[in-house]
Amino acid sequence: AQSVTQLGSHVSVSEGALVLLRCNYSSSVPPYLFWYVQYPNQGLQLLLKYTTGATLVKGINGFEAEFKKSETSFHLTKPSAHMSDAAEYFCAVTGTGNQFYFGTGTSLTVIP
């Protein structure tokens, strides 16, 4: 069975500081992994995804994530937080039959 755990439902960082949002997964098949962002009153949009190949994946807005199979992790990072990064972030993993399994989300606050 597939599942996703996001550690920390709320994360606060200062503007310009490193952003680190944690995601661990369990999967019985080789996973596809995703990070989505949701801005207030909007739908979810894809930040980045890992399917195969290079384990360090770069996404939009300066975000990147590294697939670490040995740690079953797919943590999201950004070197320098911007005020516009304040949003809800969801990690997801695919299972069999096209179903996605989303984490419970992490709310990122950026402090000026």
Next chain:
Amino acid sequence: DAGVIQSPRHEVTEMGQEVTLRCKPISGHNSLFWYRQTMMRGLELLIYFNNNVPIDDSGMPEDRFSAKMPNASFSTLKIQPSEPRDSAVYFCASSHLSNEQFFGPGTRLTVL
């Protein structure tokens, strides 16, 4: 492509009334998902379809909820009768194979 289209964007109704939410997936996508999002419960998968066939409806909260996908370009989520606890944002998403899900803008439902 216009992306996933949902209608209406906002719906306010009274308890006991029937509510129908509509979704048009991205052309060529073979999977369609209905989600519900609330502050208390986060993002919940209600039901998903592969090639217009319902695969997993275990997330549908009760018999008041029903979903159909009569063809590859249209799906409905119906609540009859509606209750105040159904108030939430309902998202539709579509995907092709196990690739990323594309989310619609959501329908904000308020049941008075």
